[in-house]
Amino acid sequence: MNQIPALVxxxxxLSLLTVGGGMAAFPEMKIxxxxxxxxxxxxxxxxxxxxxxxxPGPNMMMIVSIGEWAGGFxxxxxxxxxxxxxxxxxxFVVARxxxxxxxxxxxxxxxxxxxxxxxxxxxxxxxxxAKGAIFGVETATIAVGVLLILLQYKVNPALLVLGGxxxxxxxxxxx
Amino acid sequence: xxxxxxxxxxxxxxxxxxxTAPSGAVSVGQIFREFLSIGATSFGGVVPYLRQxxxxxxxxxxxxxxxxxxxxxxxxxxxxxxxxxxxxxERLRGILGSIAAILGICLPGGVLMYAVGIFYHQHGDHAxxxxxxxxxxxAAVGLILSTVVQLSKKSxxxxxxxxxxxxxxxxxxxxxxxVPRTLVVVGILAILFHxxxxxxxxxxxx
Numbered sequence: 001m002n003q004i005p006a007l008v009x010x011x012x013x014l015s016l017l018t019v020g021g022g023m024a025a026f027p028e029m030k031i032x033x034x035x036x037x038x039x040x041x042x043x044x045x046x047x048x049x050x051x052x053x054x055x056p057g058p059n060m061m062m063i064v065s066i067g068e069w070a071g072g073f074x075x076x077x078x079x080x081x082x083x084x085x086x087x088x089x090x091x092f093v094v095a096r097x098x099x100x101x102x103x104x105x106x107x108x109x110x111x112x113x114x115x116x117x118x119x120x121x122x123x124x125x126x127x128x129x130a131k132g133a134i135f136g137v138e139t140a141t142i143a144v145g146v147l148l149i150l151l152q153y154k155v156n157p158a159l160l161v162l163g164g165x166x167x168x169x170x171x172x173x174x175x
Numbered sequence: 176x177x178x179x180x181x182x183x184x185x186x187x188x189x190x191x192x193x194x195t196a197p198s199g200a201v202s203v204g205q206i207f208r209e210f211l212s213i214g215a216t217s218f219g220g221v222v223p224y225l226r227q228x229x230x231x232x233x234x235x236x237x238x239x240x241x242x243x244x245x246x247x248x249x250x251x252x253x254x255x256x257x258x259x260x261x262x263x264x265e266r267l268r269g270i271l272g273s274i275a276a277i278l279g280i281c282l283p284g285g286v287l288m289y290a291v292g293i294f295y296h297q298h299g300d301h302a303x304x305x306x307x308x309x310x311x312x313x314a315a316v317g318l319i320l321s322t323v324v325q326l327s328k329k330s331x332x333x334x335x336x337x338x339x340x341x342x343x344x345x346x347x348x349x350x351x352x353x354v355p356r357t358l359v360v361v362g363i364l365a366i367l368f369h370x371x372x373x374x375x376x377x378x379x380x381x
Contacts (some may be wrong), residue, residue: 024355068289088277095266119343124346
């Protein structure tokens, strides 16, 4: 079955939800890609997202993998365009209008108002992911460990995610 | 040489852009290559690499412009990395600059994740890969939480902002409301709370 139109629809829609970061769209992404379209399973979605944190560049490039699974090479390309196109156009329009928006009194209101909502969406996405990613003492320890290290020291987060892979291999490898 | 040029009255127009490239001075090809290199090397978060390359190394924009563009990027939908690419590209070379910048920053990670996706699809059920991925996913949860804490420290002001944040989390995770509905309802409440007239009153009181 041709999944291309569905990929475009889903990822263009998700694109507009990424207020404050890609994670804001995660709960909706789980519903649409896992429950509705069944392009992948929930653990697979979590794994791709997490591996994507080690890749350079914008941290949601894992959407390309989902597109490729659902629709091959073309699927990967249209997913990329659908996910970044709408917000790119919006950012471009705002860049052009900025000189006028700068003095608009509601601009600061919008920025101040959206800050707590976008952080809330990020946290909600994090909880959705934690439901699938945190089970038992080992995974909780890894998550809390990474959190504390990042709050305390200036470490490259990609290295810590890689560290998680090493700890995971030793903890969960069947003997 | 530099000093001489500065005392030369003919160099005045240049001095009005002391640390940044005038619009049109950077070619579309240069923009693409610079963002391609950021896209290929920015492990663990793009923003510090953007600053290092665009402000410190190339001096295409100055620090004040960078901070302003970043605050625009953060309040728009879209990732900081791609929104910054669009804004910086537009500033340097208009629409072609934006296209070159976003393609450049997305291409390396996109190609990599394309390959990773295929590999994971074929080999993802190996025991050691499954074990490693469990650790990776747990680490990613810690990473997102640290982002939440850092953003909260920086941009939440007053107890009402924490109320709006909690309302958002409850709506999505507990009441199972859709993200757009939550965004619109809580967003409008929070924006009205921070309305211009109230802000004026607050700054007058201080």
